[in-house]
Amino acid sequence: MSSSAHPTDGELRELLDGEGPQARRAVLRAHVTECEECGNRYAALQESRAVAESLLDLLAPRPVELKVDPVIQRARRFAYLRQAVHAVWRIFTRKP
Amino acid sequence: MIDGTFDQAFRRLFTERAASLYRYLFRLSGDVALSVEITQECFVRLYRSGRLPDAPAAWLVSTAHDLLHRRYLADEEPQSVEPVPTTDAAALAADLMASAHRALARLPERDRRLLLLQHEGYEYRDIAEIEQLAPGGVGTMLARVSDEFRRTYDELQRTPD
Numbered sequence: 001m002s003s004s005a006h007p008t009d010g011e012l013r014e015l016l017d018g019e020g021p022q023a024r025r026a027v028l029r030a031h032v033t034e035c036e037e038c039g040n041r042y043a044a045l046q047e048s049r050a051v052a053e054s055l056l057d058l059l060a061p062r063p064v065e066l067k068v069d070p071v072i073q074r075a076r077r078f079a080y081l082r083q084a085v086h087a088v089w090r091i092f093t094r095k096p
Numbered sequence: 097m098i099d100g101t102f103d104q105a106f107r108r109l110f111t112e113r114a115a116s117l118y119r120y121l122f123r124l125s126g127d128v129a130l131s132v133e134i135t136q137e138c139f140v141r142l143y144r145s146g147r148l149p150d151a152p153a154a155w156l157v158s159t160a161h162d163l164l165h166r167r168y169l170a171d172e173e174p175q176s177v178e179p180v181p182t183t184d185a186a187a188l189a190a191d192l193m194a195s196a197h198r199a200l201a202r203l204p205e206r207d208r209r210l211l212l213l214q215h216e217g218y219e220y221r222d223i224a225e226i227e228q229l230a231p232g233g234v235g236t237m238l239a240r241v242s243d244e245f246r247r248t249y250d251e252l253q254r255t256p257d
Contacts, residue, residue, distance in 0.1 A: 010236030019220045019235065048242040055196040055249055056215045058189075061122035064132055068110040071136050072103075075143035 007031060012042050016049060106143055109152050114139065117156055120216045124208065125164060126197070134163045153218060154225040161209070161226075199249035207241040214238055 007015075007028055014020045015028045032042045114135055121131035138159045142148070149155040200208055206227060213223050224231040 008236065009239040010233070013235035013239040013242075014220070017214070017220070017235065017238070045239055045242070048239075048246045051246045051249070052211060052242045053215060055192075055199065055245070056123060056212065058193045058196050059123050059200070061119055061128055061131065063115075064118065064128065066110075066114045066118060066132070066135060068107050068114075068139075071110065071139045072106070072143055074136070075140045078140070078144060 006035065006038050009041065009045065012038070012045050013049075016042070016045055102146060102148070105148055106139075109142075109148065110139055113153055113156060116216050117160060120157070120212050121160055121164065123200070123212050123215075130164075130167065134160050134167070137163055151222060151225055154222040157213065157218070157222075157226045195249055195252045198252055199245055202248050203241065203245060207237070207244065210234070210237055211241050211245060 011020075011028060012032070015025055015032070018025070032038050117138065118131050118135045121134055122128060125131055138156050141159060142152070142156065200211070203211070210223060210227065213226065218226075220231055220234040223229070223234050229237070
């Protein structure tokens with residue numbers, strides 16, 4: 001954003017989400033405070049994001065317990081199986 | 097061969113990301129069992145690979161998208177998340193949820209994913225990598241998608257099906 005230009009919606013959204021370098025956010029924040037038009041757009045984006053967050057919160061799933069050990073055991077079983085298949089393959093393809 | 101360092105890093109990643117990936121997949125698919133299965137499968141694949149990718153969160157989501165698409169190609173449409181109400185308050189909540197779900201379903205698939213990824217706290221750089229966007233374009237798309245989602249929801253509230 002140049003000093004004379006207004007920020008885009010994307011830049012305002014980045015500010016809202018705390019993205020981008022801190023110095024850049026400080027410039028944008030100062031502009032939004034001083035410029036009524038951009039301040040209004042920023043507030044509208046803020047409201048849209050808040051509404052979207054609330055609606056998506058409604059769609060939260062019931063909590064389930066996800067355990068790491070069964071995942072690791074499953075991955076290891078596959079590794080053992082693969083090693084066994086390779087071992088058998090080597091036996092059958094070994095030249096006499 | 098899996099070493100102890102990888103095992104520890106994997107366990108830490110699982111603790112940090114598994115629940116978030118599950119929630120993301122549930123909101124995308126509306127199917128608890130499928131979301132659990134794909135979450136676990138993503139981590140199984142990661143463990144089998146024996147190393148963590150440069151951007152693990154983005155890798156997990158990209159792998160989940162791939163698995164989800166294969167499942168949808170093989171199976172029927174995802175289940176509905178609309179609950180069965182048992183009281184007036186529950187009926188009201190169910191109505192709001194149904195509208196939110198329909199509004200989400202009306203968004204193009206990529207817009208839906210963007211909204212849900214941001215909702216789950218993914219950073220712009222991860223979202224850009226997952227969706228193969230320029231990092232500078234993520235904010236612009238999120239601004240547009242949030243407006244669209246809200247507008248669609250408001251329309252559905254005014255004129256329910």
